[in-house]
Structures are given as C-alpha cells and as structure tokens.
Amino acid sequence: MSEKPDKAAQGPLAGVRVIDLTSVVFGPYATQIMADMGAEVIKVEPPAGDNTRWITTGPVPGMGGIYVNVNRGKRGLMLDLRQADDRETLRRLIATADVFIHSMRGRAIAKLGFDYAAVKAINPQIVYTNCYGYSRRGPDGDKPAYDDTIQAECGIPHVQGLMNGEPGYVATIMADKVAGLHALYATMMALFHRERTGGRDRGEGQEVEVTMFEAMSSFMLVEHANGAMFSPPTTPAHYHRAVEPNRRPYKTQDGYVAALVYNDKHWDAFMAAVNPPWASPEFATLAQRAKQIGRVYALLGETFLTRTTQDWLDTLRALHIPCARLQTTDELFDNEHLNAIGFFEEIETAQGPVRFPGVPTWFSATPGRVRGPAPTLGQDNEAVLSELESVAPAIVSESK
Template sequence: MTFSQHNSDNNGPLQGVRILDFTQFLSGPYGTQILGDLGAEIIKVEAPAGDLSRTVPPHFIRGDSAYFHTINRNKKSIVIDLKSDGAPQLVRRLISESDVVIENFRPGVLGRLGIDRDEELAANPSVIWASISGFGQDGPDRDKPAYDMIVQALSGSMSLTGERGGSPVRTGLPVGDLAAGLNMAIGVLAALHNRTITGRGDFIDISMLDCLVNMLSYQGTYYLESGEVPGRQGSGHDAIPTYRQFTAQDGRDIVTTANTERMWRAMAEVLGHPELIEDPRFLKNGDRLRNKEELWAIIEPAFLTRPAQEWVELFNEAGIPVGMVNDLDLALSNPQVLHREMVVRLEDADGTSVETLGNPIKLSRSRKDTAEFPPALGEHTAGILADVLGLSGDEIDTLRLTGVVQSPVGDDATIQVS
C-alpha cells in the first residue's frame, strides 16, 4: 500500500491537511502528534541519525526509545540529510506540497542550511509555518539555547514549586515543552481556519518562555497588582486553606478542594468537628485564611484517625471534591482513565506493540478511529517521495545513492516503489 493510499483511509477533522514536521525531541513532536491524532498527515523529516529522542534510555521498543514512542504515533518518517547539496531543493518541493511546516530549530539554523523561511513563505503564500524555540524569533535572548528546566527557572514557575521554605523544584512534568507543543497546535488550527477565509498562510512564533510566563496565570497577575512575590506553593493554595493535601492514618495522602462555604461546613462535619462551623476564627474563607495555622492544627490530626480510602468515600458521600494522590501504577490503572481510553496499545504489522497514552480530545462526529505505530527511521522515505512528489524509482534511488535521502536501516537494495 502506498503512503497516499494509506493516508486516505484516515479520518479525523484534519484529514487532508499535510504537515511537514522538522521537529525533534519533545515540544514539537508532542504538538504534531496532537495534529496527527486529529487526522493530519504528518511527514516527519529526520536526519540520518534520526530524532534524538529515539536514543533516550532506559526503555526501548524494537531499538527505539519508549520516549520516542510516546510522542510520534500517526507519523511517517522520511530521512533527509539537510547538510547535503541536494537537500534544499528537495525540501522546497516538499514545502510546496504541504499545508503546514513546523520546526523547532534555534533561530537561523534552517537558513544556514539553505532553507530561508521568508523566501519559502513568499513562494508559497498559502503555507503556514510554525517555529518553536526557547525564547522566540526576536529579542535579546533569541539565540540562546534552552531546555525545559531552563525556561521553568526563568519564567518564575520553578520558584512556585516545592515545599514552603524549601528549595525550588522542577515540576515532575516537562511543562515548558508540553505548553509550547500545545500552543503551537492551537496556533496551527487558528491559522488553518483563517486560511479558509483569506487564502493566506501565516507565520507562528512560539517561545517556550512565553508559554510558561502565560501559565503563571493568577499568580502573575497577583504579583503585578500587589508587588508581593509569592513563594513555594507546596501542596496547598495561597487563598484557600482547605484546598490542600492531607495525610491519612495509613500514611497515604489525599487532596481536597473544599473551596465553598457549603463544602467547608460538610468537611467540618465529616472530620468530626462540627463546632468549627460556628467558630468565629473560621466563619468565612477570609477568616480561615487569616487563621489557617490554627485551623490546620485541628484538622490535620483528624485526618490521621482513618485510612485514606475511608476519607475518600466519606468526602464523596458528602459532595466534597477529593482524590487520592496516586503513583503512576494507580493512575494508569484507574477505571475512569481506562474507560476514557487514555491508555492505548499501538501495534505494528510485525506484531511489535507498545502501550502509551491516549488522545484526550474526544470528538463525537469526526474522531480519528485508527492510530498508526510510530515509524521506524526513514520507513516511508520512498513512499513519500513517490506519492507526494511523484518521483520515479530511479529518481528516488539517485537521491539515496547521493546521500540526500536514506531508506530504512539495513536496506541495501534498490528502493522499490509500489
């Protein structure tokens, strides 16, 4: 089955949208996987060494890292040596046949390889181009390298993470990378919609730092209004003292978000302290906030009188939001998570399979029903060149023999195009 035939069987709201994806590692591939899950045709352009995430230890599936498999389903891989003499011409042809180009090179890198963004957009005015970088395409820091933890630190978000009075802590999730991928995908969707109206493409400039500064949310606005610098947030909330973590009798942690007066009253009843409801120190949330240390001194010991699961059941019965602090073994076996298909198994034609995380975007009418196994390095090189550019087998073989493209690892035979 050829690449275009295979892709024509896909569905999803982005069916028919072709994306040329130069991204690697996390931010870009995470964003393009979202677009692929929505039905877009993702042509993943890799260097001969492959996306660097293919080699991240410690877990591997058929020679490629589990890290790579997490963020590269529903994609086709073509290997192009961008440093080779014939690469710019080939890339330009692929751009002219694409709706969207996405890259996460540092500013200026593609230009030095002979692929000038402004020239390509002038030649293809309907193409949408998205760039992800640490600091954006302009400004004093545009040329600096950046990784997730760097932007967590610079954005201020790391200063909010950790126990009160303790050292700043990187979040357990790579939120800088993930936020950049999400915002890129949103930008692409907006630009695609605008193109249906105007016929024109657009350039989308995504900065990881911008994304995390935006995600400071109310904490950022609080500072701008008050001038007060917030500290580490721990597992609580600056404004709601009953919105936090508590430890139960069995040593397990639960969280509750009793953030209304009704919830507070129900919480006091469930904990066996109904007298707190009329206590003038705790009448309203403002009172409880001013006297939070006194409040905690009463309710923390109360949580130590029952195991965590009992508290969860009691809080649920009383209509108080509550949740167990799950390790990943419990989180990924949660019946609700499984029901929502947030753990999925991908299977390749050779029987190789991998369990990974599902697509959270649930569409009732245009959902993409199938998910393709992440591609082997260069797996679709010949098919893409034949079906997208219309190259003959001889032309493809010449590109391979001159080092411009690469066929799958270990394939020394002449490329055959179906």
C-alpha cells in the same frame, strides 16, 4: 516501506499535510496531536535521528518510549539537509503542504535555506510555525533552551521553594509540553485564518512564532501575577494558597488522600459531618479561611490522621467534596475510569504491541484516534519520494 497512517476514522484535520522538522518534545507533542486529529504529518529527521529516540528505553534501540509516544501516527522521512538533493526534496514537499513547523534556531534554519521568506516563496499559503526557546524580538532570541532552564527562568523552582523550603523543578517536563500546546493552538488559529481568507489556493498564509519562555511566563503568571499586576503592587508575585507549605496530600492512618475542603458549601458540609474539635466561627467564610490558609491546612491535616484513606474517601464522596486517592503513574494504566472510556489504544507495531495513552478530547462527528505507530528512521522515504514524482514538480534549484 510503510503505508500512510490509517485514514479509516477521519479526524477534524483530515486532509491537512504537515511538514514536521521538530525534535525532542516541544514541537513533536504539537504535531502528535495534529496526527491524532487526522493530519498527515511527515516527520523529517537528520541521519542521526531525533535525540528522543535514544533518551528513554524501548524494545529496540532507537525507539524509546518518549519518541514512540510523541511521534505516533506520523510518516518518517530521513533527509540530510546538508545535501542539495535532499534540500530539493524538502522544497518539493513544502509545495504540497499546509503547515511547516520546525524547532531549529533561527540562524540554523535560515542557513539551510528554509526560513519563512524562502518557504513562502515556494508556497505562499503555507502556515509556518517556529518553535523557539525565546522570541527573536528580544536579546535572548538565539539562546538555547531546555525544559530545566525555562522552568528556572519562569519561576517554577522559586515557587516550589516557597512551598518546600528549597527550590526545585516540578517532576514533569512541563515547559516542553505547555509550549507544545501553545504551538498547536497557534498553528490551528493561523490555519483557520487561511481557510477563512480563501483556503489552500487563495488564503493568507503567515509566519507564527511560539516560544517556551514566553509561553511558560504566561502560564505561570495566570495565578502568580496576583497583586503584582497592579500599580503600585499589592502583593508579591505569587498566589499564597498555591505555595503554602501545608498544601499537600493529607496523611491518613494508612496512606494519603487528596481533598479540597475549600468553598463555603464544602466547608459547611465537612464541619457538620466531621465536627472536628477545632471548629470555630473564625473559619466560617472563604475570605476568613483564605487569610489563614496555612493554619487551615494544618488543622485539616491533624483531622485526616484520625481515619483510614478509604473511610475518608467514602465520607468525602458522600458530601460531594472533591477528593482522590493518590496514584502512581504506573497505576494510571489500570485506572478504572480511563479503561471504562477506552482511553488507552493498543497498536500493533514492528516492535510488538504498544499501549498508547489516547486522545484526551472528544468530537461527536470527527473523533481523533491514535493513527498508528511512530516511524523508524527513514521508513517512509521510498513511499514519500515516489508520491512526489507524481504530485510535486521540481522547484527551481538553488544557486550553485
């Protein structure tokens, strides 16, 4: 039996109880941040556990790296919602909660008896967040969704193809994580509204829907809508600088460097310091360069081949031009800046020490932190059920 996650350093969500029926990454990433910010998150899993327990490696079976990361600081409750007693336990938990969040398909959660109407009947002030692939208001409302399929539908492989000549996914589960951030802010906005209208006792709860396809369509069209927003359209729906094939890290004599010699201030400083042989008035302004950005990138690429990576970093930093040495993801764990600010937090767990990437935001009065390890399957059943005996009366049972 485990204790509740550490409360020594209260975050901005201290006192908020979240019932988390999400799985994989979309929902768990949202609730992981809630836990980091002080919420008590109770992760409810079926007897088979969250699939993410098994898809990456860890020191013991069922505690893979992705699962351990996005479920840190949560309490673990294993319930078989096919069983009446376990459904009753969930109803009693709902009566004590501020937030109910799930990632089941609409028909599935309704069949179990935990759609919004049923949950609201138990706790009218609750914020109820649905994490779906597609909005229920459209024809694709009940389609399954995964990161790869959502990337495809929102245009990521298309714009990657414009850049690279062949469609491809980006090498991160972007749709899951972007949608998770949308689920987080949407839930927090609804919770803020509840607090402004009377709080936990009298405030207005509501149902929230967050979907991967709509979230990623909005995300992609920030810049790629471009001239397609206008009537009639003035350009195709892509941002030409972002998809330019020559937009890539610059190869140097001994490696690669990322640099953005872009605005007029940086361009003028670079030209004065480096004086490449191709310097010309035709590149003098940002507007001129934007119209021929592919050529500009190609010429810069030729210039960066003439020096070493460190030489370029020294030059560019002296000119205050944004630049960086290419790093591997492994190197992030040894990054001087991240380590200087204490970004990584090492937590002792039953499986040994785990070095977590920490909270990326900072609060002067209510800082977040990694509250503890991820739960093993059902590790908090005894503790949570014992607490319910004293704080949550039985709910009227479902009809037989």
